[in-house]
Amino acid sequence: MPTLTIDNKSITVPDGTNVLEAAQRLGIVIPHFCYHEALGAVGACRLCAMMFEEGPVKGLQMACMVTAQDGMQISTLHPEAQELRSHVIEWMMLNHPHDCPVCDEGGECQLQDMTIAGGHGRRRYAGKKRTWINQDLGPFVVQEMNRCIQCYRCVRTYQDYCGGDDFGVMGSRNRLFFGRFQPGKLESPFSGNLVDVCPTGVFTDKTFRFKTRYWDIEEAPAVCPHCSLGCTVIPGARYRELQRVRAGVNRQTNGFFICDRSRFGYGYANHRERIRQPNCQGAATSWREALEHLKERLGKVVNEYGPLSVAIVGSPRSSLECQALLREWTREHGYRPPLFEIDNRRDRTARILAAGLGKQARSMAEIADSDCLVMLGSDPLNEAPLLALAIRQAVRNGCHVTCLDPRAVKLPCAASHLPVQPEQLLPAINGLVANRFEEFERQDQLFLEGAAERLGRAERPVLVGGGDLLGPEGTEALLKAARSLNAGLFVTLGGPNSYGGALLSEDGPDSEEMIEAALEGEIKALFCIEADPLTEGPARSARALGQLELLVVCDHMVNRTARSADIFLPTTAPPEAAGTYINNEGRMLPFGGAYAPGLPLRDIGEGGHPPRTFSNITTGGEPRPAWAILATLLQRPLDFDSIHHGLESDPHFAGLGLLSPGGEGRRVTDAGMLPPAAQPEFPHSAPEGSLPLLVVEALFGTEPLSSLSPALEPVIPEAAVQLHPTTAARLGISDGETVSLRTELEHLRLTARTEAEMVPGLLVAYRLRGTPLELLPVGKITPCLLEKGGNDA
Amino acid sequence: MNDYPQILFKNRVVGETAFIDRFRANGGYQGLEKGLREMTPQEITATVKASGLRGRGGAGFPTGVKWSFFPADQPVEKFLVINGDEMEPGTYKDRQLLLADPHQLIEGVILSAFALQVSHAYIFIRYAYEECSRNLEQAIAEAKEAGYLGRDILGTGWDLEIHLHRSAGRYILGEETAQLNGIEGVRPNPRSKPPFPAAKGLWGKPTNVNNIETIACIPHIITGGPGWFINLGITQGGVGTKLFGLSGHLNRTECFELPVGIPLREVVETFGGGVRNGKGFKACLPGGASTPFLTAQHLDTPMDFEPLEQLDSRFGTAGVTVFDETTCMVGATLNLIRFFARESCGWCTPCRDGLSFVQWILEEIEAGRGNRDQIAMLKDQKKNITGRSFCALAEGAMGPLDGLLRHFEQELEDHVKLGRCPFGD
Amino acid sequence: METVNQTTGKDVLLPDDTIEAFRAKAADTPHPRELIVDLLRAIQDHHGWVPDAGIELAAQTLGLSPLQLEEIATFYDKIYRQPVGRKVIHLCDSICCWTTGGEQVAELLRDKLGIGFGETTPDGVFTLLPTCCLGACGDAPAMMIGLTTYGRLTAEKIDTILREIRQQID
Ligand SMILES: Cc1cc2nc3c(=O)[nH]c(=O)nc-3n(C[C@H](O)[C@H](O)[C@H](O)COP(=O)(O)O)c2cc1C
Numbered sequence A: 001m002p003t004l005t006i007d008n009k010s011i012t013v014p015d016g017t018n019v020l021e022a023a024q025r026l027g028i029v030i031p032h033f034c035y036h037e038a039l040g041a042v043g044a045c046r047l048c049a050m051m052f053e054e055g056p057v058k059g060l061q062m063a064c065m066v067t068a069q070d071g072m073q074i075s076t077l078h079p080e081a082q083e084l085r086s087h088v089i090e091w092m093m094l095n096h097p098h099d100c101p102v103c104d105e106g107g108e109c110q111l112q113d114m115t116i117a118g119g120h121g122r123r124r125y126a127g128k129k130r131t132w133i134n135q136d137l138g139p140f141v142v143q144e145m146n147r148c149i150q151c152y153r154c155v156r157t158y159q160d161y162c163g164g165d166d167f168g169v170m171g172s173r174n175r176l177f178f179g180r181f182q183p184g185k186l187e188s189p190f191s192g193n194l195v196d197v198c199p200t201g202v203f204t205d206k207t208f209r210f211k212t213r214y215w216d217i218e219e220a221p222a223v224c225p226h227c228s229l230g231c232t233v234i235p236g237a238r239y240r241e242l243q244r245v246r247a248g249v250n251r252q253t254n255g256f257f258i259c260d261r262s263r264f265g266y267g268y269a270n271h272r273e274r275i276r277q278p279n280c281q282g283a284a285t286s287w288r289e290a291l292e293h294l295k296e297r298l299g300k301v302v303n304e305y306g307p308l309s310v311a312i313v314g315s316p317r318s319s320l321e322c323q324a325l326l327r328e329w330t331r332e333h334g335y336r337p338p339l340f341e342i343d344n345r346r347d348r349t350a351r352i353l354a355a356g357l358g359k360q361a362r363s364m365a366e367i368a369d370s371d372c373l374v375m376l377g378s379d380p381l382n383e384a385p386l387l388a389l390a391i392r393q394a395v396r397n398g399c400h401v402t403c404l405d406p407r408a409v410k411l412p413c414a415a416s417h418l419p420v421q422p423e424q425l426l427p428a429i430n431g432l433v434a435n436r437f438e439e440f441e442r443q444d445q446l447f448l449e450g451a452a453e454r455l456g457r458a459e460r461p462v463l464v465g466g467g468d469l470l471g472p473e474g475t476e477a478l479l480k481a482a483r484s485l486n487a488g489l490f491v492t493l494g495g496p497n498s499y500g501g502a503l504l505s506e507d508g509p510d511s512e513e514m515i516e517a518a519l520e521g522e523i524k525a526l527f528c529i530e531a532d533p534l535t536e537g538p539a540r541s542a543r544a545l546g547q548l549e550l551l552v553v554c555d556h557m558v559n560r561t562a563r564s565a566d567i568f569l570p571t572t573a574p575p576e577a578a579g580t581y582i583n584n585e586g587r588m589l590p591f592g593g594a595y596a597p598g599l600p601l602r603d604i605g606e607g608g609h610p611p612r613t614f615s616n617i618t619t620g621g622e623p624r625p626a627w628a629i630l631a632t633l634l635q636r637p638l639d640f641d642s643i644h645h646g647l648e649s650d651p652h653f654a655g656l657g658l659l660s661p662g663g664e665g666r667r668v669t670d671a672g673m674l675p676p677a678a679q680p681e682f683p684h685s686a687p688e689g690s691l692p693l694l695v696v697e698a699l700f701g702t703e704p705l706s707s708l709s710p711a712l713e714p715v716i717p718e719a720a721v722q723l724h725p726t727t728a729a730r731l732g733i734s735d736g737e738t739v740s741l742r743t744e745l746e747h748l749r750l751t752a753r754t755e756a757e758m759v760p761g762l763l764v765a766y767r768l769r770g771t772p773l774e775l776l777p778v779g780k781i782t783p784c785l786l787e788k789g790g791n792d793a
Numbered sequence B: 001m002n003d004y005p006q007i008l009f010k011n012r013v014v015g016e017t018a019f020i021d022r023f024r025a026n027g028g029y030q031g032l033e034k035g036l037r038e039m040t041p042q043e044i045t046a047t048v049k050a051s052g053l054r055g056r057g058g059a060g061f062p063t064g065v066k067w068s069f070f071p072a073d074q075p076v077e078k079f080l081v082i083n084g085d086e087m088e089p090g091t092y093k094d095r096q097l098l099l100a101d102p103h104q105l106i107e108g109v110i111l112s113a114f115a116l117q118v119s120h121a122y123i124f125i126r127y128a129y130e131e132c133s134r135n136l137e138q139a140i141a142e143a144k145e146a147g148y149l150g151r152d153i154l155g156t157g158w159d160l161e162i163h164l165h166r167s168a169g170r171y172i173l174g175e176e177t178a179q180l181n182g183i184e185g186v187r188p189n190p191r192s193k194p195p196f197p198a199a200k201g202l203w204g205k206p207t208n209v210n211n212i213e214t215i216a217c218i219p220h221i222i223t224g225g226p227g228w229f230i231n232l233g234i235t236q237g238g239v240g241t242k243l244f245g246l247s248g249h250l251n252r253t254e255c256f257e258l259p260v261g262i263p264l265r266e267v268v269e270t271f272g273g274g275v276r277n278g279k280g281f282k283a284c285l286p287g288g289a290s291t292p293f294l295t296a297q298h299l300d301t302p303m304d305f306e307p308l309e310q311l312d313s314r315f316g317t318a319g320v321t322v323f324d325e326t327t328c329m330v331g332a333t334l335n336l337i338r339f340f341a342r343e344s345c346g347w348c349t350p351c352r353d354g355l356s357f358v359q360w361i362l363e364e365i366e367a368g369r370g371n372r373d374q375i376a377m378l379k380d381q382k383k384n385i386t387g388r389s390f391c392a393l394a395e396g397a398m399g400p401l402d403g404l405l406r407h408f409e410q411e412l413e414d415h416v417k418l419g420r421c422p423f424g425d
Numbered sequence C: 001m002e003t004v005n006q007t008t009g010k011d012v013l014l015p016d017d018t019i020e021a022f023r024a025k026a027a028d029t030p031h032p033r034e035l036i037v038d039l040l041r042a043i044q045d046h047h048g049w050v051p052d053a054g055i056e057l058a059a060q061t062l063g064l065s066p067l068q069l070e071e072i073a074t075f076y077d078k079i080y081r082q083p084v085g086r087k088v089i090h091l092c093d094s095i096c097c098w099t100t101g102g103e104q105v106a107e108l109l110r111d112k113l114g115i116g117f118g119e120t121t122p123d124g125v126f127t128l129l130p131t132c133c134l135g136a137c138g139d140a141p142a143m144m145i146g147l148t149t150y151g152r153l154t155a156e157k158i159d160t161i162l163r164e165i166r167q168q169i170d
């Protein structure tokens, strides 16, 4: 821990800290471009010059390239340092266009800031500037190469950090082009990070282009709602329109970056079909009437059938505040205990994880620091993209990654992949503990023994699981394995707040039990809070819902269940209200609302007029946070802070009140409870000649919110069924052919895609929203018949 | 005419290449036999260190000292790289060596590789030297055939393979760490030092980089002994012989092997045959394009590292480019700066953009559009580029500018005053 | 210089056996990138220059992405990423050639060929490019045509050289 002095202020920093970082810790910000905390120091821009006056290093040095040492005395204000910095800025500005007035970066441009900070105000160079022809980089990122100052941050982010190989730097000297070999979409799922890391306006967000100046945007740190990892994001809105999302910094979760689903999947909040007014039986009404109507109908049901005829389905999309009030509400009225996930498999998986994770919990930062990762049923790029980046960083530091999965798992780094059948995951996990793999073929045994051996040798091993494929049994086995191997555990879950729901569910009933009760006619009123049982629940849900006398839906998106609601109450979308999520490692992450809901002005502006009636409600501003609806029903004051702080009365959430949005969060203190014993599943006799179909998540097109975003339309994958070439050959099917796929309930036509790296004998399909595939449960095997053609569909 | 001992050019017959027969007939591979049969690797390094040999690639770092930092005794994969990029204007000595006598280099490579205990050596040859590459290919094949290369060389149990890397242009590949990137096939930007190549070089493994001429000296040092080698130099502290490539306004622009320490005047007048067309001597680059100009007042300086450093110039590669009295030194400097700006790798700002800025200022002045402020700007650019860039390329570029400002500021003033180049044609 | 595949009638970037040899070498080394410069040069030797398809072929042969190849190809100035004539004339414009009349030689060449730097003669024979020092400083002014260096250039010498090359080509 060296102690050094910068501008007469003394500081002690951890070993290995560079002097630029040490200065930043002192609050001294020296202009710099090429240094970035996530990317490290490379000493290319030559801007961070400081004068080393006394100590082991002397003279003018690039602070980012010097490791802090004891006894250093450094001046950032030395005239020579300032002089060099102003020259570097002048050099960088030689070719920079004066297009700030039309540049999207204006106002949040580091080059603008550094130009001022560097003292460069007058252009002395009057020669020609070099200019470029820009490339079309696809739907997300705009390139304006003339603005480039060659800091190399983009390529270091794209290639080194994110592992992309289709974007880089070409040319040499002062003719450097940062782009692709040919124009075209950036292939990396992390391409949007170029927008954040580029210090000037070369790479900007295409979906945000020309919409708003930085100082006009409403922003607040938030937590990404599109998977369970809890990445910090900063949504930004103007004129009631969510206009962009950029990465926030959380060194424990996402670090500095986010995935393109998170960044460009925000359109759901502005969705044109979003219902922004309460309605009863499809007719718009006021909140007061809707709530009165609700009380009246609910009262009738309770009077007639008793409180146990009321059931509640919450969701992993809801904030912890909402979930907690939901539980309180059911308790107060004696309704059935709430469910926080209608998908039984996901529900039980989350509860088992929350009950057992304990000390085995690891963060993404710890994954990046691991020396041995074994992945089981986890496909990060499709299920939890930032996890793939954490794994890549581990690999860059020498970690070995083993991946057991039926799918052709693609990672942005090296990994040894063994394709296994879904039902082989469990024996593989148990085998890792016992180091016995009898059930596997000889070749696979060797592979698995190697993995076990590496796990045994590792200092910081982590088992990485995909909750969807592992399911409750797999997750339970993995928990045991982690404990007995003394390894860390990281299991991805279904939604942003699955963990919170799991803790609050305690040992309450699962959705099987609820659906059965509904089918038996025991349930007469159902509340769905940001949940869509008709899509996410089992096929029997439709029949179960048909038996109801009252269906109430509170949501911000339109979905199957919302469409058939008797009473619909509009809720705010995640960036529109404050709340808390607990990510898949049990980390409590509060967020603030970035803006108040309302109909985007650009939608109203289209020829029409805002309503002329005077009202103190913003047009389209009716949606309320789900917690607020529940607080109203509970007759509690509509005070978010008191509800948020009140959560601390539950010992799980101790310390929550000390956390602030945008911070690192902290893990919950207590374990959850195990769900009740599962109902034995009826062995479904698979029809003759059927094949197992595994439906899984994809990066784009399957997550419920982002799938509603128009910006993602161009990247949603085709509806396809993947199968191993040998399986295809056996069925006489070739790649690209249209096939007919028949399950018990659905009949689909899909494109067949052969995939040599997946396990033979299995069919894999993405659960694409808006297609019949979305009705198939994720992670579970559905028997189906596959035929050529499919013209009869 | 050249009565000085010819060591490196011993076998040189202009227009011919000595292959293995002639090389061996003239005593070739005796140093190798001696080194491998009679000496330990440590002894070879010690001998090289004792000889005081300094790197011939431009920086002049003592070779034996560099070798002694190399983890020769560590049982890890390690490499030797021979730098034959030779793209600094005014430098063409390595080419002469390879055209005349490729086995001399091969023998040096084998001895050096043995001293450093590496089993893979890479010879890096610039694009324009295809003939040299072919000579080397033939020499490598012959050496293999003769049992000097391959497995268990001369029964030592030690193996060596020599790889030839043909480059595809760009001066920056001469910089040793950029060269390592070039061989690896990644973008040839220089790497930051530390870690030095001796710790982390090719593919992260310990690597020693030396110039072709440096390595060619090794067999001679082993056969002749350090004392003999030291005595070849004629100044106090001057060691060995050096290949001088003469160019510019001289009557004879050839490459000569001359003792280190020979006065510049002798190089120019005796070997260069004096300035062409009876003109007067105005200036010269003493050691390649990156070394500050010397003027007529410096003609009696011994051509050696220290004496030239005392004049704020450098011995560099001993490529002496002479300018006669009619040369516009602003134009000459502009030409040099243009070279460096064009050859910048583009990694760091002072070089990539600073050099183009300097180029532009010089263009303005040379074209008669310049003003006094711009002369001041040149000084302040020089101050802020020198020592501030990532590698030594930009620093080298400031060499001639520094010479211009120190010795020929008047010419800059004249351009500004006249509004045109006073030497204009 | 362009070899045409007899069966497909298409330009061949590199003969199949050479590609196979590179593929085998790439499979044999832990770092196939090492072969990038060699492979690009081989394509250029065979095809005259490296078109986009050459970058793609090289990428595919070495198991890399086209961008990864392009990053290297565009760094070096002796890899031609645009069509060139059958013979590329690299005229040195560095200091030693400058002192010995390099600029006049440039003028001469432009006149004789009727093209400027960066251009190709209408008959497709010569492309004229400037180059930095060729390491022929003792023989300045110098130029390199293909991989052959010519020094001590004079108007007559240039005439002879150009004439001889034209004759060889016909
Ligand atoms: C821009 C630049 C270009 C260089 N070019 C060469 C070169 O062409 N040949 C060479 O041997 N060394 C060159 N060097 C020096 C090398 O980096 C390195 O110091 C040298 O090869 C070491 O060998 P030596 O100690 O035997 O001289 C260059 C250095 C720089 C900064």
Ligand code: SF4
Pocket: B172, B189, B190, B343, B344, B345, B346, B347, B348, B349, B351, B352, B389, B390, B391, B392, B393, B394, B395
């Ligand atoms: S000084 Fe900088 S830009 Fe120039 S060659 Fe060296 S690293 Fe590249």
Ligand code: FES
Pocket: A031, A032, A033, A034, A035, A041, A042, A043, A044, A045, A046, A047, A048, A062, A063, A064, A065
């Ligand atoms: S931040 Fe230090 S050189 Fe760029």
